[in-house]
Amino acid sequence: MGCIEHKKSPANNGDSHLISEGEKVTVPDFNAFDVMEPRNPEKTPVDRRNGKHVKANDIPPEGVYLPNNNILAPHMKSPEYVQLSNAAAITLGIMGGRMYRTECTRCLNLLLTYPEGCRANCAYCGLARHREAERDYADRNFIRVDWPAVPMADIVDIVAKDPESSPFHRMCISMITHPRSEDDTFTVLKQWTDKIDPDAIPVSILSNPTTMTRDDVQRTKDLGADIFTVALDAATPELFDRTRGKGVQSPHKWKKYWDIMLEAKDIFGPQKFGAHIIVGMGETEYEVLNLVQELVDLGGHSHMFCFFPEDGSLMDHLPATPRDQWRRVQLARYLIDYRDVRVDHMKFDEEGRVKSYGIADSELSDIIDAGIAFRTSGCPGKFQDDISACDRPYGDSPPSNIASYPFQPKKKDIRKIRKQLDIPVAVE
Ligand code: SF4
Numbered sequence: 001m002g003c004i005e006h007k008k009s010p011a012n013n014g015d016s017h018l019i020s021e022g023e024k025v026t027v028p029d030f031n032a033f034d035v036m037e038p039r040n041p042e043k044t045p046v047d048r049r050n051g052k053h054v055k056a057n058d059i060p061p062e063g064v065y066l067p068n069n070n071i072l073a074p075h076m077k078s079p080e081y082v083q084l085s086n087a088a089a090i091t092l093g094i095m096g097g098r099m100y101r102t103e104c105t106r107c108l109n110l111l112l113t114y115p116e117g118c119r120a121n122c123a124y125c126g127l128a129r130h131r132e133a134e135r136d137y138a139d140r141n142f143i144r145v146d147w148p149a150v151p152m153a154d155i156v157d158i159v160a161k162d163p164e165s166s167p168f169h170r171m172c173i174s175m176i177t178h179p180r181s182e183d184d185t186f187t188v189l190k191q192w193t194d195k196i197d198p199d200a201i202p203v204s205i206l207s208n209p210t211t212m213t214r215d216d217v218q219r220t221k222d223l224g225a226d227i228f229t230v231a232l233d234a235a236t237p238e239l240f241d242r243t244r245g246k247g248v249q250s251p252h253k254w255k256k257y258w259d260i261m262l263e264a265k266d267i268f269g270p271q272k273f274g275a276h277i278i279v280g281m282g283e284t285e286y287e288v289l290n291l292v293q294e295l296v297d298l299g300g301h302s303h304m305f306c307f308f309p310e311d312g313s314l315m316d317h318l319p320a321t322p323r324d325q326w327r328r329v330q331l332a333r334y335l336i337d338y339r340d341v342r343v344d345h346m347k348f349d350e351e352g353r354v355k356s357y358g359i360a361d362s363e364l365s366d367i368i369d370a371g372i373a374f375r376t377s378g379c380p381g382k383f384q385d386d387i388s389a390c391d392r393p394y395g396d397s398p399p400s401n402i403a404s405y406p407f408q409p410k411k412k413d414i415r416k417i418r419k420q421l422d423i424p425v426a427v428e
Helices: 046-057 086-092 127-133 152-160 181-195 214-222 237-244 254-268 287-299 324-340 361-370 411-421
Strands: 019-021 023-026 081-084 107-113 149-151 168-173 203-207 227-233 273-279 301-306 354-356
Touching: 046 127, 046 227, 081 086, 081 152, 086 107, 086 152, 086 237, 107 152, 107 181, 127 361, 149 152, 152 181, 181 203, 181 214, 203 301, 214 227, 214 254, 237 254, 237 324, 254 273, 273 324, 287 301, 287 324, 301 324, 301 361, 324 354, 324 361, 324 411
Parallel strands: 107 168, 168 203, 203 227, 227 273, 273 301
Antiparallel strands: 019 023, 081 107, 081 149
């Protein structure tokens, strides 16, 4: 395998200009609310609901399970089993393969797993409930890659041999929406911290607020978690409802997500909580950057993804976020999060697009050339505060048109980024 490349790319993978029969066609340089309408979920046949056939056949798992939709998935469930990203499996050494322009990932992303799968139905997500009609949970693609299932004890044993020299700078448990996810998160977290010093490899929780209480948040802290995040994903209440709530028969509520995030602020403290946000699902640049400012004012951080139409999701027919929209938001978010620039220092046009960044051109130019603003954002690793451990290689774009750089961008990358930002090239 040369690199982790999705089998099928959508018609528009982020380029603002599409070539059509020799003619250059200009498409809008942002994903507007009216365009980004998810399709409706279809009814799931009764025999495919809740992982019924996986449980009925009850095939015992044997070691690592590599996703394969041509066979019936074994009966695997957390806390004994977790899924981990392709990148983490390669880095851990339990799977072969190489990644484009990067050797490893610094974050060991774990996903709880059950035959019933995630019980939510988020429109942009490859793990969503409506997919039970077409593939077993363990075979579903998520953020553009497969997620092998591995016994948790094996993962702990490998990392516990020498945590100080591990390539991983952080471990993260993604909870999904399932009645067992709180208890199993506690078990997986304890299994880790019993054998691996959380100071050597800190742990983040990517929570499922819908079923959580304040006591649950406290418990993750007591068991050794370092950072608690909430996958808000949608940048406004309307978008949240359309993509994660009533709009797609999904149980999530914007208010509950905020309530749990505010509990985390209280329990974990400044710089130790935050929210995931996906850019380009129909919000304006002004709206998403206002949210980033709100999080910073609370003492937290935003972790940002570029929308990519995940194969099999309810938004797989929609355009990826145009690169100019994404670059503007990525740069502005970095300035708000790490350079004390405020959203009210910036200027926006009548469509809510960033027109100026609120700092001197020379300073902005230096920040662009430093390239960190365009790297993947997330919880910090061991290099520096503004470099994420969670580099999720090619989770939000194909390697051929990178949205979030999982490595330090080189001069040729900065030249491309400047073109996408429409800021004159000044690098040699
Ligand atoms: S709750 Fe998370 S894992 Fe479940 S469908 Fe929504 S985004 Fe996907």
